[in-house]
Amino acid sequence: MFDTLVAAPPDPILGLTEAFKKDTNPKKVNLGVGVYKDAGGQTPVLKSVKRAEERILSAEQTKNYLPIEGNAEFDRATLELLFGAQHALVTTGRAVTAQAPGGTGALRVAADFIASTLGKRTVWLSDPTWPNHPNVFHAAGLATNTYPYFDKQRNAVNFAGMMDALATIPEGDVIVLHGCCHNPTGVDLSVAQWEAVAAVIAERKLLPVVDFAYQGFADGLSEDAAGLAVLADRGQEMLVASSYSKNFGLYNERVGALTVVGQDQSAAEITLSHIKRVIRANYSNPPSHGAAIVATVLTDAELRTIWEGEVQEMRDRINTMRHLFVETLHEKGVTQDFSFIANQRGMFSFSGLTPDQVKALRERYAIYIVGSGRISVAGMTEGNMEYLCSAIADVLNGA
Ligand code: LMR
DSSP, X not given: OXXXXXXXXXXXXXXXXXHHHHOOOTTOEEOXXXXXXXXXXXXXXXXXXXXXXXXXXXXXXXXXXXOTTOXXXXXXXXXXXXXXXXXXXXXXXXXXXXXXXXXXXXHHHHHHHIIIIIOOOOEEEEESOOTHHHHHHHHTTOOEEEEEOEETTTTEEOXXXXXXXXXXXXXXXXXXXXXXXXXXXXXXOOHHHHHHHHHHHHHTTOEEEEEEOOTTSSSOTTGGGHHHHHHHHTTOOEEEEEEOTTTSOOGGGOOEEEEEEOSSHHHHHHHHHHHXXXXXXXXXXXXXXXXXXXXXXXXXXHHHHHHHHHHHHXXXXXXXXXXXXXXXXXXXXXXXXXXXXXXXXXXXXXXXOOHHHHHHHHHHHOEEOOTTSEEEGGGOOHHHHHHHHHHHHHHHTTO
């Protein structure tokens, strides 16, 4: 059976990491996957996380299964982080959360729930979007389509184009929105734009799925939830796929959540019962450790203060790298305007580098960038900046 198979292409993001690991060039730089690097080029375990793990390991009494929807303390803390503990959605039980294996796992549970329970609806994705979005929805048997999002000339949101397209999406379809730090472009909607988008969603009776993987990486933990708050304050039904991979640095623990907002508590609970069926058929119940860490940190005043400081440190550092990148390119004699990168948000920017330039950077300099030209600014360090910018200058000059 297997000898007739032809190899599948490598994943456009994680496949780069595989190739990067095999690369023997000592100067190699990975700006592919969105993974944070500190000044020493490491992806550290946060102090708040280590402290929580010490507590968990000494107090743990059992390795018994978690419930299908995961750790209850984690689910509650996630709801409060998304909407605020006092928000009516939280206090009235209109929003409920199920733990999931990472943001990707949460998206897949959402996709399976939509396909199996709500029926075949088209899922509308921003153009461009994270390359794994279509895979996840297609794997659940859902069709996808796109709405315009990015204006390459202005390096900004193509808001008029987006609104025109949204007005034509058939009633009942699903629209995926990036909560903040749009991946791959690094450009986000303003609050006023979220208001306008929310109005069209309500008018056309669309179901928003908010992919919220970078809370805390743009302006701050609550500031970054401003778009979500616009939808929440309108009482909009929605699904939110959130992730702790980035803001807790818990990449390999696979910890995220799927949150449902219903019209009332009963609708939310009934929806959760369907989501539990989907989870049970998929991976039965989630792994414990990552969620225990998040629950411990978010519910302990001291650990939470440490964590909030660490999120701020990561955010500030990425912004410092954005500015240093623009300055260093300028020093290397690059005349093309890259100043927009300094103003973009989150881990990523759309650099405007062409596929040929991306290929040349990889083949000649062992610099790994996603084929679309998306660069992970979070992978830049003071140590690799000179090499990186000299290489980009060479490639842009056709050297
Ligand atoms: C990325 O876009 O680099 C991250 O979300 C990691 C991933 O799973 O692709």
